[in-house]
Amino acid sequence: MKLTYHPLGDTGIQLVFGQTISEETNQKIRIFTDLLKAEQIEGIVEWVPAYTTLSIFYRPDKVRYQALLEKLERLYENIQRGVAEAASLVYEIPTYYGGETGPDLNFVADHNGLSEEDVIRIHSSQDYLIYMMGFVPGFPYLGGMPEEIATPRLEEPRSKIAAGSVGIAGSQTGVYPLETPGGWQIIGQTPVKLYDPEREQPILLTAGHYLRFVSVSRKEYEDIAEAVRLGEYKINSKEK
Numbered sequence: 001m002k003l004t005y006h007p008l009g010d011t012g013i014q015l016v017f018g019q020t021i022s023e024e025t026n027q028k029i030r031i032f033t034d035l036l037k038a039e040q041i042e043g044i045v046e047w048v049p050a051y052t053t054l055s056i057f058y059r060p061d062k063v064r065y066q067a068l069l070e071k072l073e074r075l076y077e078n079i080q081r082g083v084a085e086a087a088s089l090v091y092e093i094p095t096y097y098g099g100e101t102g103p104d105l106n107f108v109a110d111h112n113g114l115s116e117e118d119v120i121r122i123h124s125s126q127d128y129l130i131y132m133m134g135f136v137p138g139f140p141y142l143g144g145m146p147e148e149i150a151t152p153r154l155e156e157p158r159s160k161i162a163a164g165s166v167g168i169a170g171s172q173t174g175v176y177p178l179e180t181p182g183g184w185q186i187i188g189q190t191p192v193k194l195y196d197p198e199r200e201q202p203i204l205l206t207a208g209h210y211l212r213f214v215s216v217s218r219k220e221y222e223d224i225a226e227a228v229r230l231g232e233y234k235i236n237s238k239e240k
Contacts, residue, residue: 003076005069014055015053015054016052017053019052023129028079033049044068088210091210091211092235093212093213093235094192095213096190096217096218096221097123098120104186105120111151111152112149123187124213126145126146127144127240129142130205132207133206136176138194138195140211152185153183158181159181162189163178167186168185177193178195204235209240
């Protein structure tokens with residue numbers, strides 16, 4: 001399959017890896033970004049992966065469009081010849097479900113004819129692929145939530161959602177990394193900071209890896225929150 005692309009203004013190129021959102025397409029993007037990182041092509045400033053595309057921004061005074069395109073096409077040929085799959089991590093996100101931090105858990109349960117315990121069990125038993133990051137710094141777009149707990153957004157969005165809130169909107173689930181307005185059904189909260197401008201790496205998660213919510217007690221939540229406050233908490237992750 002030939003690489004599809006188009007320019008983004010005079011300092012960018014967008015590569016198109018497919019027309020449908022899928023783990024296979026995401027894997028191709030992951031592999032390509034790993035090759036791009038290893039190649040260290042002069043002039044490239046940054047790249048931004050999305051559901052089916054990879055946008056690459058560059059300095060025209062360092063590399064010309066056509067020369068850069070030729071380098072990218074050669075990298076793409078490596079994928080077509082079959083390179084090893086990119087290794088993926090599963091980040092474990094401790095989550096306290098229900099209570100004041102999960103005010104919509106009961107609604108999600110009632111909407112789907114389930115108990116609250118069922119919703120927690122189903123929601124925390126999946127590895128969710130992080131397709132891309134966006135919306136606000138650190139927000140992960142996740143795929144893989146079971147339809148049996150899908151729930152419509154709130155009819156009237158809240159003006160303030162606390163950072164760390166875990167929610168459901170339609171067939172998606174996600175975590176608010178910052179305090180923002182929002183219309184998702186909030187079922188719990190994590191004490192882990194997905195975005196912290198004071199960290200060496202401000203954004204905790206990376207597109208192409210996976211996330212799993214781990215149900216914790218209120219006491220465990222408070223202990224982790226204190227460790228986060230003191231800078232002593234390290235997120236658990238494992239290879240998938």
